[in-house]
Amino acid sequence: MVSYSDKQLIKGNYAIAEASVKAGCECYFGYPITPQTEIGEYLSQRMYDLKRGYVCAESELAAINMVIGAVSTGAKAMTSSSSCAVALMQEALSYACSDELPVVLINVMRAGPGLGYIYPAQGDYFQSVYGGGNGDYKLTVLAPSNVQECIDLTYRAFYLAQKWRNPTMVLADGLLGQMMEPASFGEYPYPEVDNSSWALTGAKGREGRAIYSCARDEDEHNAKIRRLFEKYDLIAKEETTWEEFNTEDADVVLVAFGSMTRNIKAAMKVLRSQGIKAGAFRPVTLSPFPTERLNQLADSVDKFVVVEMNMGQMINDVKLAVNGKSDVKLVNRPVGEWLSVEEIVAGVKNIIGDKTYASV
Amino acid sequence: MQVFKIPESMKKGFKYTFCPGCDHGIAIRLIAELLDEMGLQEKTICATSIGCSVFLYDFLNVDCIEAPHGRAMAEATGVKRARPDKFVFTYQGDGDFASIGFAESSHAALRAENLTGICINNTTYGMTGGQHGPTTLIGQKTTTSPMGRFKETYGYPVRIAEHIALCEGTAFSARVALDTVPHINQAKKALKKAIQVQLDGLGYGFVEILSTCPTNWKMTPEEAHERVKNEMIPVFPLGIFKDKTEDN
Numbered sequence: 001m002v003s004y005s006d007k008q009l010i011k012g013n014y015a016i017a018e019a020s021v022k023a024g025c026e027c028y029f030g031y032p033i034t035p036q037t038e039i040g041e042y043l044s045q046r047m048y049d050l051k052r053g054y055v056c057a058e059s060e061l062a063a064i065n066m067v068i069g070a071v072s073t074g075a076k077a078m079t080s081s082s083s084c085a086v087a088l089m090q091e092a093l094s095y096a097c098s099d100e101l102p103v104v105l106i107n108v109m110r111a112g113p114g115l116g117y118i119y120p121a122q123g124d125y126f127q128s129v130y131g132g133g134n135g136d137y138k139l140t141v142l143a144p145s146n147v148q149e150c151i152d153l154t155y156r157a158f159y160l161a162q163k164w165r166n167p168t169m170v171l172a173d174g175l176l177g178q179m180m181e182p183a184s185f186g187e188y189p190y191p192e193v194d195n196s197s198w199a200l201t202g203a204k205g206r207e208g209r210a211i212y213s214c215a216r217d218e219d220e221h222n223a224k225i226r227r228l229f230e231k232y233d234l235i236a237k238e239e240t241t242w243e244e245f246n247t248e249d250a251d252v253v254l255v256a257f258g259s260m261t262r263n264i265k266a267a268m269k270v271l272r273s274q275g276i277k278a279g280a281f282r283p284v285t286l287s288p289f290p291t292e293r294l295n296q297l298a299d300s301v302d303k304f305v306v307v308e309m310n311m312g313q314m315i316n317d318v319k320l321a322v323n324g325k326s327d328v329k330l331v332n333r334p335v336g337e338w339l340s341v342e343e344i345v346a347g348v349k350n351i352i353g354d355k356t357y358a359s360v
Numbered sequence: 361m362q363v364f365k366i367p368e369s370m371k372k373g374f375k376y377t378f379c380p381g382c383d384h385g386i387a388i389r390l391i392a393e394l395l396d397e398m399g400l401q402e403k404t405i406c407a408t409s410i411g412c413s414v415f416l417y418d419f420l421n422v423d424c425i426e427a428p429h430g431r432a433m434a435e436a437t438g439v440k441r442a443r444p445d446k447f448v449f450t451y452q453g454d455g456d457f458a459s460i461g462f463a464e465s466s467h468a469a470l471r472a473e474n475l476t477g478i479c480i481n482n483t484t485y486g487m488t489g490g491q492h493g494p495t496t497l498i499g500q501k502t503t504t505s506p507m508g509r510f511k512e513t514y515g516y517p518v519r520i521a522e523h524i525a526l527c528e529g530t531a532f533s534a535r536v537a538l539d540t541v542p543h544i545n546q547a548k549k550a551l552k553k554a555i556q557v558q559l560d561g562l563g564y565g566f567v568e569i570l571s572t573c574p575t576n577w578k579m580t581p582e583e584a585h586e587r588v589k590n591e592m593i594p595v596f597p598l599g600i601f602k603d604k605t606e607d608n
Binding site: 026027029053055057058059061062063065066067068069070071072073075077091092095099200201202203204205207208209210211212213214 | 371401402403404405407408414417420421422423424425426427428431434435436437438439440441442443446463464467471
């Protein structure tokens, strides 16, 4: 799909920004916040050069609502932000799910709660997957683990948002946003989606269209929410993706998302070299979550060790998936320096009761 | 001979849901007449708001996006930046425009967005049953200022049209009323200019419309229009506060 002949050394935030351009993003609206500010900085020049839309919005509230306005016309549009400021966007995300609008949102996570700080963390799993807005709705959430995936999943976010008319978030973190790695853009690999049946283009040759979430009829309202959830079921059926490594014979499987995936893969290798049958599992889509596959794996796996940079958020979904078939434990740190391979190995050994090398 | 007809830009067979004596009906009709006369219906996209104004899409036969409370100008900005060839306007109450959405409303003007803002000022939150809002007059009793608005606790009402006129990017800002036929005619002229400045790319066009809320004011329609004349206009003077077309 992607040609690797054009690899370049690029920072995660710039990779996301240029990928949005190549995906055909017509408008970017944003407000500065570390550690994602380079996205807006880059696009302020790039969108100007391309004669596309760019607004440095007065707030994150305004930015996400500008995206709603733009995508309601059928245009591709995006905003980017970070954790505590994504919190400000939750109302609009609830509206956009109800209105079925293809909003694309990049969240380069920082540490919370509150203002927290600018070092990386993964504390927005709940905010992203379960939603901070009101009512029943689900975002589509994609979690990259390296700079190449920042590009690939930004492409995919634009496509999935359009295909399913559902707000789609790329959940990156400060580590990815600020890190340089070799990566290749290739071409936007997805087909364009026809949105002429619903986009606001002016009532020419047809009746006026209204996109709204206001619901004055209880029966219609119930039917609408049920229909939305039938759509979420279809998204789960067709779009759930994950990666797994050495799970065939694994006794213990490490589970992580986003950039922590890198360290559980390395920890798995160390554990294997020491005679422990370890595997690794990494959801690429956090919403929809690969529940079914984890449940299958639980038939043969004794223990799942969830490794997260938070106080244990994704572990809830792993437990729901495993549904009591296997033991599920947590190795974590709330914020800051990523758990090292050594810390993960030691944590796993402590959990499985192998004291041989636990002194690392 | 037909002397009175429903504008083409109104929906066919709509049911009028506003309270008797409410000025929303006149304001919406004026907008519809102008969309007809200026040939804009097919290229119009409107951002509606929260409050009684949200129901604009029940009446106007144009494309509408319903914005969260206060965010109409942000959504309108997104629409206009994506589709600069469309005519884009917002229709908001005073609470939506000048309280919860004051940042969005002001910054759209400061950015000189080619947008048209229409704000219905009835000095109260109508849909929720008549609470104190940004334009509630000193002394006015509401359900959340039962002793009347006094400045020590509630501060002062905002003069929206004057505030918007101060923004560099505003091309036109006016305050009008709908209590008399001459005022209605002036209102239509002002609305036309606020639309025209957008079409000419001159910047932000804005009209504040002094309006009635007989239900929450606990008045008859006649008394409500008397209140517009006797109590509102002295505090919120009618007039044009900015007109860049005059400067040229």
